[in-house]
Amino acid sequence: MNRVAWNSLTAPERAQALRRPAQQVGARTREAVATLLDQVRARGDAAVRELTERFDHVVLDTFAVTQVEFEAAAATLAPALRAAIDEAAGRIEAFHREGMLREYAMDTAPGVRCERVLRPIARVGLYVPAGSAPLPSTALMLGVPARLAGCRDVVLCTPPRPDGSADPAVLYAAMRCGVRQVFKLGGVQAIAAMAFGTETVPRCDKLFGPGNGYVTEAKRQVAMLEGGAAIDMPAGPSEVLVIADAGANAAFVAADLLSQAEHGPDSQVLLLSNDEELIDDVAVQVTRQLAILPRADVARRALESSRLILVDTLEEAFAISNAYAPEHLILALRDARAWLPRVETAGSVFLGDWAPEALGDYCSGTNHVLPTSGAARYVGGLNVASFQLAITVQEVSREGIAAIGPCAVELATAEGLDAHRLAVALRLEEVAA
Numbered sequence: 001m002n003r004v005a006w007n008s009l010t011a012p013e014r015a016q017a018l019r020r021p022a023q024q025v026g027a028r029t030r031e032a033v034a035t036l037l038d039q040v041r042a043r044g045d046a047a048v049r050e051l052t053e054r055f056d057h058v059v060l061d062t063f064a065v066t067q068v069e070f071e072a073a074a075a076t077l078a079p080a081l082r083a084a085i086d087e088a089a090g091r092i093e094a095f096h097r098e099g100m101l102r103e104y105a106m107d108t109a110p111g112v113r114c115e116r117v118l119r120p121i122a123r124v125g126l127y128v129p130a131g132s133a134p135l136p137s138t139a140l141m142l143g144v145p146a147r148l149a150g151c152r153d154v155v156l157c158t159p160p161r162p163d164g165s166a167d168p169a170v171l172y173a174a175m176r177c178g179v180r181q182v183f184k185l186g187g188v189q190a191i192a193a194m195a196f197g198t199e200t201v202p203r204c205d206k207l208f209g210p211g212n213g214y215v216t217e218a219k220r221q222v223a224m225l226e227g228g229a230a231i232d233m234p235a236g237p238s239e240v241l242v243i244a245d246a247g248a249n250a251a252f253v254a255a256d257l258l259s260q261a262e263h264g265p266d267s268q269v270l271l272l273s274n275d276e277e278l279i280d281d282v283a284v285q286v287t288r289q290l291a292i293l294p295r296a297d298v299a300r301r302a303l304e305s306s307r308l309i310l311v312d313t314l315e316e317a318f319a320i321s322n323a324y325a326p327e328h329l330i331l332a333l334r335d336a337r338a339w340l341p342r343v344e345t346a347g348s349v350f351l352g353d354w355a356p357e358a359l360g361d362y363c364s365g366t367n368h369v370l371p372t373s374g375a376a377r378y379v380g381g382l383n384v385a386s387f388q389l390a391i392t393v394q395e396v397s398r399e400g401i402a403a404i405g406p407c408a409v410e411l412a413t414a415e416g417l418d419a420h421r422l423a424v425a426l427r428l429e430e431v432a433a
């Protein structure tokens, strides 16, 4: 793996060391995605069918998963896997339920009642990746909060397998969340179908879920197009940043780095440590563990843009991490909790030697749909609120307008908006009469 000593790097070299491969989405990708979106928008299902043949090498007459397919999926799944999906769903639901927004109301002045009420987003589109590995856990991470929010229509797209079927574990996880509108579609064509609607895929108000560079770029573009759809966040190629001290277990750290590297060639994994010996040991462990990883080829490509970084102090490591804003941050530190206040940006944090990031991926209860490419500077991971509208309400009595009306009149006058002033002043006159 690439090793660097932070204090020996110039400013441009530091920027280069932390540059994400996914940020190098070139003009060519942007243009290709825009063209594919246009095709689906203009020609609906016919274009979706052609693109599925081109990119997934599958010819599909219909994309919708049938009741028979759902039942077959549940029946073919090994009982142990069904039980694991059920167990994970239970903890994800418990944690997300506890963190739900609440409605509230208060009197901001006598006779002025202000409230927040919550409504589900009516029709949401979920994307579950399956390009290089089907991710049933992602179906849970999306489906559980959508269900808790009470979304009326939940559409889910996931790429087809070579035989034209959908992954049975993804279907079982979808069913577990009450999702029955599932389409065997992947990539840009899936995002376009849910954003614009086609003859068979319903148009959705907001799209959710992770994906590769094409999926993430397609989401970015549909969010900017008139008649497109809102999106949750940029949730692209996986990342992890580990801050480890001399007492960390090198084999654990290496396994955590590789667990994200194996997601895709454009994943990025970083280790920051103030202990050179630990870095040596992690490098040895990475090589050793890579030798027996089935997805070693993918991981090796991700490691090309990954780094083992020697820092002078742990404080410096936190400064680097906060600037980088990683999707996942592992603190393999003695008394990791004591360092938590230093964390200013991150999608999800894992404290101590016994909290591998893979637990958050599957079953600790937190959500694994998290911001990548530095988006953790301004957005958090997926939660129930992502699927809700927070609507404010105000109810004002005669007493209320008498109390706060003059304030509005003053501000409207200052802004030179006379109709605003009048809307309040007329009522004030009536109340005074």
Ligand SMILES: NC(=O)c1ccc[n+]([C@@H]2O[C@H](COP(=O)([O-])OP(=O)(O)OC[C@H]3O[C@@H](n4cnc5c(N)ncnc54)[C@H](O)[C@@H]3O)[C@@H](O)[C@H]2O)c1
Pocket: 055, 056, 128, 129, 130, 131, 132, 133, 135, 138, 159, 160, 185, 186, 187, 188, 189, 210, 211, 212, 213, 214, 215, 234, 235, 236, 237, 238, 263, 264, 267, 327, 368, 369, 370, 371, 372
């Ligand atoms: N940030 C998060 O929260 C999070 C969570 C889970 C997974 N992920 C990431 O999701 C990604 C999953 O990627 P994946 O590839 O396995 O599955 P995917 O489902 O995202 O992408 C597969 C689809 O890409 C399309 N595609 C492939 N080559 C193309 C091309 N040349 N042009 C246009 N479209 C093309 C195909 O239609 C295919 O169906 C990984 O990068 C993983 O790290 C991120």
Ligand SMILES: N[C@H](CO)Cc1c[nH]c[nH+]1
Pocket: 135, 137, 138, 237, 238, 239, 260, 327, 361, 368, 369
């Ligand atoms: N680590 C991924 C998010 O970057 C989520 C995931 C799903 N399955 C395994 N991992």
Ligand SMILES: [Zn+2]
Pocket: 238, 259, 260, 263, 358, 361
């Ligand atoms: Zn993962």
